[in-house]
Amino acid sequence: xxxxxxxRNYVEHARELNNPLPKIPIFFxxxxxxxxxxxxxxxYPDFSTNVxxxxxxxxxxxxxxxxxxxxxxxxxxxxxxxxIDFTARDLQESARKEGLPWEIAKAFDNSAPLSRFIxxxxxxxxxxxxxxxxxxxxxxxxxxxxxxxxxxxxxxxYVSQFITLKTGDILxxxxxxxxxxVQIGDHLEGxxxxxxxxxxxxx
Numbered sequence: 001x002x003x004x005x006x007x008r009n010y011v012e013h014a015r016e017l018n019n020p021l022p023k024i025p026i027f028f029x030x031x032x033x034x035x036x037x038x039x040x041x042x043x044y045p046d047f048s049t050n051v052x053x054x055x056x057x058x059x060x061x062x063x064x065x066x067x068x069x070x071x072x073x074x075x076x077x078x079x080x081x082x083x084i085d086f087t088a089r090d091l092q093e094s095a096r097k098e099g100l101p102w103e104i105a106k107a108f109d110n111s112a113p114l115s116r117f118i119x120x121x122x123x124x125x126x127x128x129x130x131x132x133x134x135x136x137x138x139x140x141x142x143x144x145x146x147x148x149x150x151x152x153x154x155x156x157x158y159v160s161q162f163i164t165l166k167t168g169d170i171l172x173x174x175x176x177x178x179x180x181x182v183q184i185g186d187h188l189e190g191x192x193x194x195x196x197x198x199x200x201x202x203x
Contacts, residue, residue: 002169003030003112004159005056005085009148009174016177025150025158028103030085030172034112041203042113044184048088048105053182054175055133055141055190058083059152060117061169068160073153074126076165079117082131082190082197083172086111089181114170115190115197127151133198134189135182143176 007026008019036042044051062078085106092105123129132142145152152173159165182188182202190198 001032001035002163002166003032003034003172004163004169005030005106005172006150006155006174009150009155010143010176011147011149012177013175013179016179022149025155027155027159028106030107030112033109034107036110036113036200039113039198039200041201042084042086042110042182042188043203044182045088045108045110047108048090050088050090051182052087052089052179053133053135053140053188054085054087054179055131056083056085056172056175057081057129057131057145057192058114058173059120059156059171061165061171062167064164064166065156065160066164068157068165070153070157073156076156076160077152077171078120080120080123080126080129080192081117082115082192083170084113084133084188084190084198085172085175086113086182087179112172113188113198113200115192118192118195129192131190131192133178134191136187140180141176141178145173147176148174 059077060079095102
């Protein structure tokens, strides 16, 4: 299983981190050991003091595909979920200053809590799915897939030009504005529309 993550796919999030808006999709990878399922706790790593939450809509790939044309992209995913792209922001900033890759800040163990999945048939429009993240009862991120710079079919088509997509792969589609640090003891609850998808603690 591969975890493909899209960066800077919401205008306001790019701006809040002082990043330029992308002209083509930006992607990076996480690994299977990043996944946390079944609302198990996220254990704060001892190598960072500034871990940020980033809530994202995710899609599960349902068939093998390479060089997929945009008009056929919808055939390659069948389920929708919610994920958190935890980021060690201090490690990321240090790597950027040195001009180094920053996989260390994104792809560490347990950095990708993942919800259960819902069939996409439950959504009238994949490109208009509302989602939000609450921490300790307060909404910190709220957006819709209609706000994405590159819709999911564009992402599927683009990524598949470089990487063969396989059944079970996961696509994180980017995070909206509002990201920030988590602390030990925080309670995270993530929703797609009004359906609770994530409910876990930082320990």
